Amino acid sequence: MIASFWLIVALPLSAFAVLILSGNALGERRSGRLGCGAVMLSAIVAAIASVRFLRTPPPNGYLTGTAWHWIASGPLRVDLTFRFDALSLVMVLVITVVAAFILLYSVRFMAGEKDYGRYFAFMNLFVASMLLLVLADDLLVLFLGWEGVGLCSYLLIGFWYRDESAVLAARKAFVMTRIGDTALLLGIILLATRLGSLRIEDILSMAGNAWHAGAALPAVVALLLLLGAIGKSAQLPLQTWLPDAMAGPTPVSALIHAATMVTAGVYLIARLHGLFELAPLVMRLVAALGAATLLLGGAAAFAERDIKRVLAYSTMSQIGYMFLALGAGAWTAAMFHFVTHAFFKALLFLAAGIVIHSVNGERDMLKMGGLWRKLPLTFAAFTAGACSLAALPVFTAGFYSKDFILYSVAASASGGIIPWFCGLTGAFITGLYSFRMLFLVFFGERKIAPAPEAGISMLLPIIVLAAGALTIGFLETPPALGGVSLFSNHMDGILGSPSLIAPLAHDRLALLFLAAFASLAGFFVAWQRYLRKRRLFERFVKAPAVMSVYGLCAMGFAFDAFYSAMIVRPFSVLVKLNKADFTLAYSTALARLTQTAHALLSRTQNGKVRFSVMGIALGAALLLAIGIFS
Amino acid sequence: MTPIPFEQILLLGTVLFVVGLAGVLARRNLILILLSIEIMLNAAGLIFIAGGSKFHEPDGQVMFLFILAVAAAEVTIGLALILAQNHASRTLDADAADQLRDR
Numbered sequence: 143m144i145a146s147f148w149l150i151v152a153l154p155l156s157a158f159a160v161l162i163l164s165g166n167a168l169g170e171r172r173s174g175r176l177g178c179g180a181v182m183l184s185a186i187v188a189a190i191a192s193v194r195f196l197r198t199p200p201p202n203g204y205l206t207g208t209a210w211h212w213i214a215s216g217p218l219r220v221d222l223t224f225r226f227d228a229l230s231l232v233m234v235l236v237i238t239v240v241a242a243f244i245l246l247y248s249v250r251f252m253a254g255e256k257d258y259g260r261y262f263a264f265m266n267l268f269v270a271s272m273l274l275l276v277l278a279d280d281l282l283v284l285f286l287g288w289e290g291v292g293l294c295s296y297l298l299i300g301f302w303y304r305d306e307s308a309v310l311a312a313r314k315a316f317v318m319t320r321i322g323d324t325a326l327l328l329g330i331i332l333l334a335t336r337l338g339s340l341r342i343e344d345i346l347s348m349a350g351n352a353w354h355a356g357a358a359l360p361a362v363v364a365l366l367l368l369l370g371a372i373g374k375s376a377q378l379p380l381q382t383w384l385p386d387a388m389a390g391p392t393p394v395s396a397l398i399h400a401a402t403m404v405t406a407g408v409y410l411i412a413r414l415h416g417l418f419e420l421a422p423l424v425m426r427l428v429a430a431l432g433a434a435t436l437l438l439g440g441a442a443a444f445a446e447r448d449i450k451r452v453l454a455y456s457t458m459s460q461i462g463y464m465f466l467a468l469g470a471g472a473w474t475a476a477m478f479h480f481v482t483h484a485f486f487k488a489l490l491f492l493a494a495g496i497v498i499h500s501v502n503g504e505r506d507m508l509k510m511g512g513l514w515r516k517l518p519l520t521f522a523a524f525t526a527g528a529c530s531l532a533a534l535p536v537f538t539a540g541f542y543s544k545d546f547i548l549y550s551v552a553a554s555a556s557g558g559i560i561p562w563f564c565g566l567t568g569a570f571i572t573g574l575y576s577f578r579m580l581f582l583v584f585f586g587e588r589k590i591a592p593a594p595e596a597g598i599s600m601l602l603p604i605i606v607l608a609a610g611a612l613t614i615g616f617l618e619t620p621p622a623l624g625g626v627s628l629f630s631n632h633m634d635g636i637l638g639s640p641s642l643i644a645p646l647a648h649d650r651l652a653l654l655f656l657a658a659f660a661s662l663a664g665f666f667v668a669w670q671r672y673l674r675k676r677r678l679f680e681r682f683v684k685a686p687a688v689m690s691v692y693g694l695c696a697m698g699f700a701f702d703a704f705y706s707a708m709i710v711r712p713f714s715v716l717v718k719l720n721k722a723d724f725t726l727a728y729s730t731a732l733a734r735l736t737q738t739a740h741a742l743l744s745r746t747q748n749g750k751v752r753f754s755v756m757g758i759a760l761g762a763a764l765l766l767a768i769g770i771f772s
Numbered sequence: 773m774t775p776i777p778f779e780q781i782l783l784l785g786t787v788l789f790v791v792g793l794a795g796v797l798a799r800r801n802l803i804l805i806l807l808s809i810e811i812m813l814n815a816a817g818l819i820f821i822a823g824g825s826k827f828h829e830p831d832g833q834v835m836f837l838f839i840l841a842v843a844a845a846e847v848t849i850g851l852a853l854i855l856a857q858n859h860a861s862r863t864l865d866a867d868a869a870d871q872l873r874d875r
Contacts, residue, residue: 749870751805755796 146191147224147277148209150234153184155270161263170258174249177262181245181269185238192231196632203227203635206279213282217338225279225342228632232477233276233409236484240401241269243603247492248393250599251499261301265397268294272402276409281330281340284410288326288374291403292319298398299390311386318383322373326410329366336363346416353420360420367414368424371407375461377435382701384458385442388450392495395450400457400491401484408464408480412473415637419471425556429469433564436462438699440571444578445695448505449494452579455698456531457487459568463547466565470557472550473637474630478618479543481629485614486530486540489607493524496600497583500592507579512588517595519605521584526608530615532576532665533569535658536623539615544569545657546618552653562653566660573664581672620654781822788815802854802864806847813843 157180161173168176195205204227213220226234245265252261271290278284300312334340336359337348353360371377376384387399398404411418411428418425439459446452460483467476498505500517514521530540548569552562595601618629670676682688694700746753788811795808817836824832857869 744874747872747874749873751866751869752797752800759793759797 146187147207147226150184150188150191150238151224151270151273151277153180153187154266154273156180158263158266158270161259161266164259166257166259168259170253173259173262177266178242178245178249180266181238182242184269184273185235185242188234188238191226192235195226195231218334218340220280220282220340222283223279223341224277226277228636229409229412229477230276232481232629232633234273236481237269237272237276237402240484240488240607241265241397243606244393244397244401244488244492247396247495247600247603248391250597251393251495252391257301261298261391264294264297264301265394268298268398268403272406275406279342281333281342281345284342284413285327285330288370288406288410289323291398291406292316292323292374295319295387295398295403298394299387301390301394305389308389311383311389315383315387318380319373322370322380322407325366325373326370329363329370332363332366342413346414349417349420355420356422357420360417361424364418364421364424365427367410367417368428371410372431372465373407374410375404375407375465376458377407377431377462377465378438379701381435381439381458382698382705385446385451385454385698388448388454392450392491392498395454396488396491396495399454400487404457404461405464405480405484408461408468408476411465411468412477412637415468415471415473418468422556425469425471427469429466429551429557429561432462432465432467432469433561433568434462435459436466436568437564437571440568440575441695442698444571444575445692447508447696449498449507449510449579449583450491450505452507452575453487453490453494456490456572456575457483459572460487460531463544463565463568466551466561467547470551470554470561472547472554472557474633475543475546475550477633477637478629479547481617482530482539482543482611482614485607486527486538486611489523489604489611490527490531492600492604492607493520493527496520496596496604497524497592499596500594501590502593504590507582509589510583511586512584513592514584516592517584519601520595523601523604523608524584525580526611528576528580530611532573533657533661534573534665535662537612539611539613541658541661542615542619544661545620545654548657549620549650549653553650566656569657569660570664573661574668575664577665577668578672581668585673620650623654778822778826782819785815785819785822788812788818800865800867802857802866805866806850806854809846809850810843813839813846 157176161168161177166173204225206223206225209222209224211219211221245262248261248265252258255261268291271287271294273287275284275287275291278287296312296316299315300309302308330340333345337345337352339345339348349360369380373380384399384404388395390399418428436459439455439457439462443452443455443459446455460479464476464479464483467473467479497510497513497517497520500513501510504510526538530538532538533540533544535541544565548562548565551557551565552559616624616626619626697703746757792808792810792812792815795811796805799805799808817839820832820835820839822832824830824835854864858864861868
């Protein structure tokens, strides 16, 4: 049982080693088979391990296995230990299954690409790092995976390295997430020095004993960890890298920048929830950042024209929901939304990839239109994804997870009516932009003649993911709709459930209807505006105030310009001033001194015999003088 | 016949040595440099002989025989080198043979 854990990580890692060492010598067929097959095998092993885990659950709710000791320094021990519990089970299953389908899709999608082998190598390294991240029982091992996924994100955003914008986007993503990573590392170091252990189990139990709730130290640690999480998960104010990261290949966006890596921050907070519970102020900050990000991300997605950037803003916004839930202490709801989001967002990205391929790489939605006749299966899958994203009631997975979040936020002690209302407004905006995207791309008049739909190897993944996006929500349904609680039964044992004290806890049905109403209203407005083209809206959007707000949304709220003016430009001015680098003056002076001395000495080597004789004579005279006079 | 005082022989030897050294330093003709070296060797030999006679030791004369042998060998090799140098660059100027200079 324990033995299978390292196999889950080792399979993609060894595929990476083979692929990267062979360069492109393997050829497309074999690279694709190896890269995709390793992750599929890993998914199968993960599924078997999960079934065994669920059938015979261990008494204390988790299994651990140590592969080897990594560091033993004084009291600090770091082991490469895997930990398998309900939380990592869910993460591992989602990562391997979604990654397997995305890689299957990539086999055809990336065909004819020059660096086919390199693509699959990096994707496998990513999957291995991500699995290490979620299986780690030690914060330092988790950090190893954390940096690994960041590296792969950088490498894959800049996959088309001949394209300058892709390289700049990769660098931006790397630097922005690095800000968060540094904070995370500081937090880990603080934990190691204060608690003397980095094992997650120890940290959670020791922190509860050593610190009391509301003290300064746990707040500082939680704040540092939160900074790391928002960097990775593209939340305010470190979110600007995510839309630019869409310069990478579409399956990369689907896997890394939608389904898995960007949710690492959510996982981190859920994993260390005991620490965050000791810092109620930071929890409130988590909820506030989540609420702000979900609103701003939704608004930016509504104003964006590039289909992939719409999806990127939407990812930000949906992760904002997860943060909102985390901030309210609804850990299980956040993880449930992670699962459904992984399915429908990966599906939307993959379907968008097919659409972009068929219209010759055009990404502007206003230049598409009327594609549903030519791409019927893609259209069907995309509709399923858009409905799930918009959380249309009853038949979509997104509805159940979003309702779960909204209910928990409204009813939990650390939530409240204001964050709930932000979430509800966000649900309306989500419905609006989801269907705006659907209507602009697939309905209306056709502007570009699309190529025929792709083959079965690209359609199968999106069909499977569409099935998931519609049905996976039935794992956890509200009491009014069956009251299934398969997901929370297993999750609450690890994460604990939020204390529901607010009076709203009894109005579950009313909250359910309000959530359903918000998304349906979004759908209705989008329908009236983009399909029926009502005059009312035309006049509304022409108003100057609306135009300027819309422009601000389309710019992503000018965060880029702000950071450029406040940080990037002053920094580059400093860099220009210090072009000679005064800190290096010491070492360059040493080098110059040696060079000058050498030039002087080398002048004595003039090749003249008589000069050498004079040197010998003077030297002998000097030695004699010393001998005589001393 | 009164013996020549030891100091005078030392003085003569020193003068001879300095004359030889000055010749090596000032002359540019290779043959004359070789000649000057011979003068320096003889100066050293002279001082050895004088020392041997002053302290009534045979070592001084033994050393002089060694110096003679060394001088003979040195002249043989030196002349051969001069011939080779003359052959290569058609000159006997010592300063012309400065191919070992740094720049």
